[in-house]
Amino acid sequence: MxxxxxxxxxxxxxxxxxxxxxxxxxxxxxxxxxxxxxxxxxxxxxxxxxxxxxxxxxxxxxxxxxxxxxxxxxxxxxxxxxxxxxxxxxxxxxxxxxxxxxxxxxxxxxxxxxxxxxxxxxxxxxxxxxxxxxxxxxxxxxxxxxxxxxxxxxxxxxxxSIEETIFRDMSATDYQPQFPQITRLSDRDMNKVKELLDKALKAKDEVLAAKVAHRVKEVLHIQSELPNTSFLETVLNDYNYYTTKDN
Known part of the structure; x- marks a missing residue:
């Protein structure tokens, strides 16, 4: 193994x-x-x-x-x-x-x-x-x-990160996405974001949440004043919105 x-x-x-x-x-x-x-x-x-x-x-x-x-x-x-x-x-x-x-x-x-x-x-x-x-x-x-x-x-x-899905049903709400750049990431990228966010929330680890949020912002050239955990939740929602809206 x-x-x-x-x-x-x-x-x-x-x-x-x-x-x-x-x-x-x-x-x-x-x-x-x-x-x-x-x-x-x-x-x-x-x-x-x-x-x-x-x-x-x-x-x-x-x-x-x-x-x-x-x-x-x-x-x-x-x-x-x-x-x-x-x-x-x-x-x-x-x-x-x-x-x-x-x-x-x-x-x-x-x-x-x-x-x-x-x-x-x-x-x-x-x-x-x-x-x-x-x-x-x-x-x-x-x-x-x-x-x-x-x-x-x-x-x-x-x-x-494999057993827990990143899927969130956005079809039942009038959701307004904020970060269209998020579509540049893949499912596996978002799986990792969710895994690290869940870990940060469970351990109340603001440092980990800040690190992940900073890296996502850096890669996608995003400017946001949202708190780190709220920002990561938002990008997860945005990713689901953009990847499912045409299905």
């Missing part, structure tokens, strides 16, 4: 704890159990109808094979980088920039999963060795699919 630091545009690093091989394997076992239960239940249902051999083969492909094959691709995209197994093990797939992976990155991971999948354990030994060796040898515990896609699997159990 190791940590990866990703610099933001205003020189504050986001730090992620990479997932170790054992937690990833346990997450895979949970997902395997879900897929196995689905397969057994659907197979018994299909057999009970006594379809012809041709019809059975078609239904097995459509109802069994495709959902099992697309399991990781569909769920990781729809669940924001997680599957039920990863969610239970507090793991998440993110890009090397700290943002949510793109669809193409998920697709690359899925394609390489077919090469690496432990489902082929009883047929070939290499598909089991490839991810284990890759995770053990790469700096950030990446399997081959992660390396090619530019993603990592992180432990989110102790990472507040």
């Amino acid at each position: 190791s940590n990866i630091k990703i610099p933001t545009s205003f020189n504050i690093d986001l730090e992620f704890e990479t997932a170790d091989a054992m937690k990833r394997f346990l997450a895979w076992l949970i997902d395997f159990g879900i897929r196995l239960c689905y397969y057994l239940m659907m197979y018994m249902v299909l057999v009970s109808f006594h379809f012809s051999n041709t019809t059975t083969q078609v239904l097995l492909t459509l109802i069994l094979s495709l959902p099992l094959m697309l399991y990781f691709l569909v769920l990781e995209i729809s669940m924001g980088g997680q599957t039920p197994g990863k969610k239970l093990m507090h793991l998440k797939v993110v890009s090397l920039t700290g943002n949510q992976p793109t669809v193409s990155q998920h697709l690359i991971r899925w394609i390489f999963r077919m090469i690496e999948s432990p489902l082929l354990f009883f047929m070939f030994l290499i598909p089991v060795i490839i991810p284990v060796v890759a995770i053990a040898r790469t700096p950030y515990s990446q399997r081959l699919g992660d390396v090619v896609a530019g993603t990592i699997v992180i432990n989110i159990k102790r990472t507040g």
